[in-house]
Each structure stands twice: as structure tokens, then as C-alpha cells.
Amino acid sequence: MRNHAAPPDGGFSLGETMIALVLTLVVLSTAVETMARSMSLATTSRVISSTNHGLQAATSFMVRDLMQTGQGIPLGGIPLPSGAGATAVNRPGPGTMQFPVGLATLPALSPGNGLGPTLLGVATDVVSVLYADRTLELGKFPLVSISPDGTEITVNAATSLTGPSGLRAGDLILFTNPLGNALQMVTAAPVGQTVTFADNDPMALNQRTAAGGTILNLRAEDGTFPPTTIARITMxxxxxxNVTDPDLPRLIRRVNMGDRLAIAMGVENLQITYDLVDGVTNPTNVENVPLGNGPNQVRKANIFLLARSQDQNPQTGEFFRNSMATQVGLRSLSFVDRYR
Structure with a gap:
């Protein structure tokens, strides 16, 4: 009779188990590290792309507005209240700003070198531009009437003042007749075809007691107004x-004296220089319009924007920064509509 040995128990030895566990940990560690790197790269990509997208959007807005500068604006600019009885006209910008005291004409382009807040040790710039708003055609017919003191006008019934693009409080209206031009701000929604321009408007444009540059200067000697047309102007x-959130500056686009619209977050610098054509020295890359020249001689604006990300880069622990520069030809300051 023969004895048979019992078969060995199935399974892994302790050594085999340890080796398998180590290999599993290595694989899991590699997978986790790969995932972490992937998430970090995704976050970095988001930080970079959002910053660049903001720069591109801001640049596009500025290019569009600068290209329209001067469209429908009288050659040389629009008269402002001036002389005896006049006070400074308020200017849109950071804090409380005013156009220079004694400025008799508002040009289509108003540079503002160093008038903005100082960030990263550099004083930022401000710029204001004017162009006619073609979304509401107000000039097809002369006004029906203008009150003797210039506070109210009656618009032809064939001209619609309502709707999505209708007149609103805060709109700027350019008055034109054979005696010149004047600018006033609408202070209330139209009632029927009547539009009101009360005193103490946000820009201090409705200064009818000033000696010059007001709508009353468009009256004839007998106190009546010659046939007068109007147009809506956009500033x-x-x-x-850097006041709304000191930790996150932003680029503001402001229409007239309306709401401040942030079009790009993290913008830390705005610098604008100008190229002029005067037929003599043709100054280029100047921060201010040189003495002896005028804003209507500006032919090109050179824009520089610097922005940082809203969040820190997880790989470096620092903010991502990038800049963008472009040039804009101010075509409407170069040409005159010979048919108007």
C-alpha cells in the first residue's frame, strides 16, 4: 500500500503578496500623479486663456470705438459752455474728473495721459472719444420748436423717440443750425415728442447762463431759433x-456719464500714445498733443494693455501676466464728408 503526499495549499506567499502590493502602489501613484499634473495643466491653461481672452476683448472694444472717433462730429469739435458764468464740464473717469477749465471746444478725441490710477508704479491713461450714434436717426426733420430758454424741444412726429434705441436720460444731443453747434444732455425720458434738458445734469453741459458755447448762442437776434436739427452723440x-476692488483692477468702458462697464478683469496698465499729421514735423508716439497742434490732427492711436490673471498659477504660485499692443487709424479725423 502506497502513501500519497497531500497537495500543497493554493494561494500566494507573503513575498508574492508584498511584491504585488508594491507594484499596485507604484501604478496607482503614477496614475494619481498623472491626474494631478493634468489638472494642474488644465488650471494653468484656464488661467492663461482667460487672461488672454480678456485682453483680446478689451482691445477689440477699444479698436471699434477709436475707429468711429469723429464720425458725425463737426470739424474741430463741439462748443462747450465757456466764458463768464461757465463752470468746468465733468469728464467720465476714475473718481471725480473735469475737462480743463476754460476748454471752449470738446474735440472728438480727448487724451488723458497719466490721469488714471497708478499701478505697478506707472500712472495709467484715460481716453474719451466722440462719434455720432446712427442707431437713432434724429436729423431727418428740423425740430418743431425749441423753448426760448433752451430747456425743452419738440421733435417732429415722424421721428420715433421710443423703442430699444430710443432717447433716454443721459443721452447727449448735438444741436446744429446756421449759427453753429451746441451740446446738451437729456435729463428725463421723452414725454410724447417733448425732450427736456434741465439744469444740473451729470456732465454740467446744460449751462445756459454761460456767455458762450450754449444752445442760447444758436438764437437769432430776434430771440428765435433758425431751423435746427439734432443728432445723438456718444462719448x-x-x-x-482700482477702487471697486483694489485686489482686482479692471478696464472700464463708460458711455457718457452712465454705468461703468468692466470689459476686462485684471487690467493693470493702459498706455496710449498718438501719431499726428501737421504737415511740418508730424509728431509720432507722443503722450500729449504738442503745443501748437490739436487733437483733430491725431491720425493714429497706439494702445498698450497689461493684464494679470484673476487666479494664481498653481504651478508657480504667481499671477500670470501678459500684454497686448495695437495701432488704430482714426480715419474719421482724416476725412471730411464733402456732401454734408
Whole structure:
């Protein structure tokens, strides 16, 4: 009779188990590290792309507005209240700003070198531009009437003042007749075809007691107004705001004296220089319009924007920064509509 040995128990030895565990940990560690790197790269990509997207959006807005600068604006600019009885006209910008005291004409382009907040040791710039708003055609028919003191006008019934693009409080209206031009701000929504321009408007434009540059200067000697047409004018201003959130400055686009619209977050610098054509020295890359020249001689604006990310880069622990520069030809300051 023969004895048979019992078969060995199935399974892994302790050594085999340890080796398998180590290999599993290595694989899991590699997978986790790969995932962490992937998430870090995704976050970095988001930080970079959002910053660049903000720069591109801001640049596009500025280019669009600067290209329209001067469209429908009288050659040389629009008269402002001036002389005896006049006070400074308020200017859109950071804090409380005013156009220079004694400025008798508002040009289509108003530079503002160093008028913005100082960030990273550099004083930022401000710029304001004017152009006619073609979304509401107000000039097809002369006004029906203008009150003797210039506070109210009656618009032809064939001209619609309502709707999405209708007149609103805060709109700027350019008056034109054979005696010149004047600018006033609408202070209330139209009632029927009547539009009101009360005193103490946000820009201090409705200064009818000033000696010059007001709608009353468009009256004839007998106190009546010659046939007068109107147009809606848009003033767009750009500047850096570091007051709303000191930790996150932003680029503001402001229409007239309306709400401040942030079009790009993290903008830390705005610098604008100008190229002029005067037929003599043709100054280029100047921060201010040189003495002896005028804003209507500006032919090109050179824009520089610097922005940082809203969040820190997880790989470096620092903010991502990038800049963008472009040039804009101010075509409407170069040409005159010979048919108007």
C-alpha cells in the first residue's frame, strides 16, 4: 500500500503578496500623479486663456470705438459752455474728473495721459472719444420748436423717440443750425415728442447762463431759433478702475456719464500714445498733443494693455501676466464728408 503526499495549499506567499502590493502602489501613484499634473495643466491653461481672452476683448472694444472717433462730429469739435458764468464740464473717469477749465471746444478725441490710477508704479491713461450714434436717426426733420430758454424741444412726429434705441436720460444731443453747434444732455425720458434738458445734469453741459458755447448762442437776434436739427452723440471713455476692488483692477468702458462697464478683469496698465499729421514735423508716439497742434490732427492711436490673471498659477504660485499692443487709424479725423 502506497502513501500519497497531500497537495500543497493554493494561494500566494507573503513575498508574492508584498511584491504585488508594491507594484499596485507604484501604478496607482503614477496614475494619481498623472491626474494631478493634468489638472494642474488644465488650471494653468484656464488661467492663461482667460487672461488672454480678456485682453483680446478689451482691445477689440477699444479698436471699434477709436475707429468711429469723429464720425458725425463737426470739424474741430463741439462748443462747450465757456466764458463768464461757465463752470468746468465733468469728464467720465476714475473718481471725480473735469475737462480743463476754460476748454471752449470738446474735440472728438480727448487724451488723458497719466490721469488714471497708478499701478505697478506707472500712472495709467484715460481716453474719451466722440462719434455720432446712427442707431437713432434724429436729423431727418428740423425740430418743431425749441423753448426760448433752451430747456425743452419738440421733435417732429415722424421721428420715433421710443423703442430699444430710443432717447433716454443721459443721452447727449448735438444741436446744429446756421449759427453753429451746441451740446446738451437729456435729463428725463421723452414725454410724447417733448425732450427736456434741465439744469444740473451729470456732465454740467446744460449751462445756459454761460456767455458762450450754449444752445442760447444758436438764437437769432430776434430771440428765435433758425431751423435746427439734432443728432445723438456718444462719448465713450476708457480707464482703469482700482477702487471697486483694489485686489482686482479692471478696464472700464463708460458711455457718457452712465454705468461703468468692466470689459476686462485684471487690467493693470493702459498706455496710449498718438501719431499726428501737421504737415511740418508730424509728431509720432507722443503722450500729449504738442503745443501748437490739436487733437483733430491725431491720425493714429497706439494702445498698450497689461493684464494679470484673476487666479494664481498653481504651478508657480504667481499671477500670470501678459500684454497686448495695437495701432488704430482714426480715419474719421482724416476725412471730411464733402456732401454734408
Amino acid at each position: 465713450v471713455s476708457y480707464y482703469v478702475d
